[in-house]
Amino acid sequence: MAAVRVRVPAKVNLALRVGETDEQGYHRLGTVFQAVSLGDEVIAEEAPPGEFRLAFQGEGAGFLPVDDTNLAIKAAKALAAHVGRGDLGVNLMIRKRIPVAGGMAGGSADAAAVLVACNALWGLDTPHDELHGLAARLGADVPFLLLGGTAIGTGRGETLTPVMSSGTFHWTLALAHTGLSTPAVFKEFDRVSPPQDTEIPVGLLEALRNGDAAGVGASLINDLEAPAIRLLPTLARTLEIGLEAGALGAIVSGSGPTCAFLAGSDAHSVELAEALGVFSGVRALRRAFGPVPGAQVLP
Ligand code: C5P
Numbered sequence: 262m263a264a265v266r267v268r269v270p271a272k273v274n275l276a277l278r279v280g281e282t283d284e285q286g287y288h289r290l291g292t293v294f295q296a297v298s299l300g301d302e303v304i305a306e307e308a309p310p311g312e313f314r315l316a317f318q319g320e321g322a323g324f325l326p327v328d329d330t331n332l333a334i335k336a337a338k339a340l341a342a343h344v345g346r347g348d349l350g351v352n353l354m355i356r357k358r359i360p361v362a363g364g365m366a367g368g369s370a371d372a373a374a375v376l377v378a379c380n381a382l383w384g385l386d387t388p389h390d391e392l393h394g395l396a397a398r399l400g401a402d403v404p405f406l407l408l409g410g411t412a413i414g415t416g417r418g419e420t421l422t423p424v425m426s427s428g429t430f431h432w433t434l435a436l437a438h439t440g441l442s443t444p445a446v447f448k449e450f451d452r453v454s455p456p457q458d459t460e461i462p463v464g465l466l467e468a469l470r471n472g473d474a475a476g477v478g479a480s481l482i483n484d485l486e487a488p489a490i491r492l493l494p495t496l497a498r499t500l501e502i503g504l505e506a507g508a509l510g511a512i513v514s515g516s517g518p519t520c521a522f523l524a525g526s527d528a529h530s531v532e533l534a535e536a537l538g539v540f541s542g543v544r545a546l547r548r549a550f551g552p553v554p555g556a557q558v559l560p
Contacts, residue, residue, distance in 0.1 A: 269374035269556040270296035271365035279484040291459030296409040297551035305378035308350035321361035336372040362440025364515035373406035409555025428472030433533040437518035446516035449488035478510025489517035495542035506536035
């Protein structure tokens, strides 16, 4: 195949409970992921053996590394090594819409998309469980971006159980002026908070099953929200403005700083974006819906 195009979603954590650390310093998590329609696109083209190139368009282009330190290149090389083929190469172009260092797993999403794109481009037919294994070694969020939909994540977040969810949930996403480093937010959590129990609220799962947006909004929980706010205090005001404007729920997404507001409808998400747009602490607004599928080859 000469070129393959893959679309991949971003994620919002509807619940993110942070427990103890393991031997490697990773935290035991209990999380509920929802894949949302704000996504990136990866175009993979054939390249000469051993050549792995990467370029970006859109969000963060010009700032993101395009060398071997980028998870997208690591993903392509990991797949080539997994199948033991030294004759493979790829030219990757990533169209970014997912905020960079925003707590929506943009880098992990690109890695998941690259695994799917290279698997198709190189005609490998790698079984799903092997792709999942490669994804988990690349990062805790990468497996979920392969799967998509709604799922509980345990372990480091890589052990997934799909969750029943009805209907469509509408989100307004408020992007901040700066990014937050995920390790820094976990460190701030460790500095102040004792490990939490990693239980997922039963009410959240019930509300998802019933397509009850108000119920989902009321049960959103993120143990990383307080540490993210300590590192970037304007987030507290951002969350407040969305709630004052009638959001069904407001939460820092993952390790932040993107704030996610649950709306009752598409029209309501426009209203929330208008209310948040006047606050100087917000760089940009996006609207999205979920759940959506994981990384998929486009026709
Ligand atoms: O897995 P990933 O590389 O995306 O994680 C980024 C960082 O987030 C890790 O280096 C670690 O500091 C922190 N992390 C953690 N516990 C997890 C997942 C991530 O402490 N379960």
